[in-house]
Amino acid sequence: MMEPPAVHTPSGLPEPDADARAHGARVQAMLAQRIRDAGGWLPFERWMEAALYAPGLGYYSAGSAKFHREGDFTTAPETSPLFGRALARQVAQVLEASGSARVLEFGAGSGALAAALIPALRDLGIEAEYDILELSADLRARQRDRLSDRAGQVRWLDALPEAFSGCVVANEVLDAMPAVLFRWNAAGEPELLGVALDARPEAAAPFRWAARPAPPPTATALAARMPPLPGYQSEMNPQAEAWVRDLGRWLRRGAALLIDYGFPRAEYYHPQRLRGTLMCHFRHHAHDQALILAGLQDITAHVDFTAMADAALDGGLDVLGYTSQARFLMNAGLTDLIRAPGDDPAQRARQLTALNTLLSEAEMGELFKVLAVGRGLDAPLLGFARGDRRDRL
Numbered sequence: 001m002m003e004p005p006a007v008h009t010p011s012g013l014p015e016p017d018a019d020a021r022a023h024g025a026r027v028q029a030m031l032a033q034r035i036r037d038a039g040g041w042l043p044f045e046r047w048m049e050a051a052l053y054a055p056g057l058g059y060y061s062a063g064s065a066k067f068h069r070e071g072d073f074t075t076a077p078e079t080s081p082l083f084g085r086a087l088a089r090q091v092a093q094v095l096e097a098s099g100s101a102r103v104l105e106f107g108a109g110s111g112a113l114a115a116a117l118i119p120a121l122r123d124l125g126i127e128a129e130y131d132i133l134e135l136s137a138d139l140r141a142r143q144r145d146r147l148s149d150r151a152g153q154v155r156w157l158d159a160l161p162e163a164f165s166g167c168v169v170a171n172e173v174l175d176a177m178p179a180v181l182f183r184w185n186a187a188g189e190p191e192l193l194g195v196a197l198d199a200r201p202e203a204a205a206p207f208r209w210a211a212r213p214a215p216p217p218t219a220t221a222l223a224a225r226m227p228p229l230p231g232y233q234s235e236m237n238p239q240a241e242a243w244v245r246d247l248g249r250w251l252r253r254g255a256a257l258l259i260d261y262g263f264p265r266a267e268y269y270h271p272q273r274l275r276g277t278l279m280c281h282f283r284h285h286a287h288d289q290a291l292i293l294a295g296l297q298d299i300t301a302h303v304d305f306t307a308m309a310d311a312a313l314d315g316g317l318d319v320l321g322y323t324s325q326a327r328f329l330m331n332a333g334l335t336d337l338i339r340a341p342g343d344d345p346a347q348r349a350r351q352l353t354a355l356n357t358l359l360s361e362a363e364m365g366e367l368f369k370v371l372a373v374g375r376g377l378d379a380p381l382l383g384f385a386r387g388d389r390r391d392r393l
């Protein structure tokens with residue numbers, strides 16, 4: 001067999017194995033073709049979309065492990081079923097208030113959240129009708145395997161519903177939507193960053209960054225978000241904003257719980273955050289080199305929660321709550337779940353470790369936030385009873 005071509009990894013990152021290198025080479029060839037087809041330059045948003053979601057090739061569309069220890073990163077539902085059990089209390093309140101038993105989860109990953117939420121809702125007296133909308137055919141197949149004992153209760157949708165009442169859940173989905181990358185040049189004018197081919201033999205990947213003047217609508221959107229700061233680079237996410245705005249079209253009664261890492265706008269575009277929030281994950285190493293390991297690594301940008309709240313308002317929805325993951329889970333009674341009698345000591349120790357990961361400021365507790373948007377709900381949501389930070393958005 002021929003040795004697969006090199007896929008360069010900077011020092012400190014693990015080397016991909018031969019199968020991964022062969023896959024990486026196919027993804028590079030696809031991306032190079034897209035750049036040529038686009039006339040030599042692809043805006044980063046389109047690069048990220050192809051690198052993550054091109055059918056059969058993109059990071060989320062092909063068969064790598066991705067989640068948990070053997071993968072590239074660990075999410076809250078992968079950390080412990082306690083996350084889903086606490087979230088279930090908020091979901092149950094939304095379902096009761098909206099007179100529906102329907103849950104719609106976006107981007108369900110390995111199916112870990114559904115596997116925890118469905119039985120937890122049953123314990124709360126709700127037999128959920130659970131729908132999943134997942135972009136990746138590979139992950140959809142994995143979710144079917146993981147949730148095979150719930151056949152009949154879980155359905156996979158091919159498209160957005162025309163109308164929906166109930167509770168929408170999206171954990172770490174907004175950050176995985178392709179972002180626009182921009183910078184302010186030395187003259188204080190906005191530029192879009194994109195990707196071109198790099199033919200130099202010494203190049204770390206056959207791609208290089210290239211900037212073009214931002215088109216007028218993007219320039220206007222950027223100017224409304226932050227002052228021009230020469231040399232400053234960051235992201236915005238019109239696709240994620242459009243997705244939230246569109247919720248207003250089909251969410252008739254209920255709420256969407258959007259859980260992700262990010263900040264309100266003033267923090268997002270803080271003058272000291274000079275290089276933005278673009279981040280890649282490969283085998284539990286986080287770094288900012290988005291043009292290497294294409295198809296083999298996750299690429300994400302943090303969420304501007306002010307933009308998401310504005311998009312919800314534009315879509316005719318109410319902003320129902322915004323707080324840190326730690327505060328939300330505490331409000332939803334996470335610590336009562338730990339104290340449940342009958343736990344064996346080893347399970348208790350595992351739960352305490354998970355609790356630390358989910359709640360600690362140094363881990364997921366503060367960086368991750370929960371934003372609830374919705375329509376037709378009168379009572380305040382219990383997850384935001386204390387520490388609601390809507391005033392910071």
Ligand SMILES: C[S@@+](CC[C@H](N)C(=O)[O-])C[C@H]1O[C@@H](n2cnc3c(N)ncnc32)[C@H](O)[C@@H]1O
Pocket residue numbers: 060067075076077078106107108109110112133134135136139170171172173176177243
């Ligand atoms: C970082 S993973 C999170 C997986 C899972 N929610 C978790 O927390 O473990 C992102 C997920 O969102 C999916 N995704 C991204 N954009 C999506 C969209 N517009 N609609 C549905 N799923 C999407 C990806 O395929 C993937 O399953």
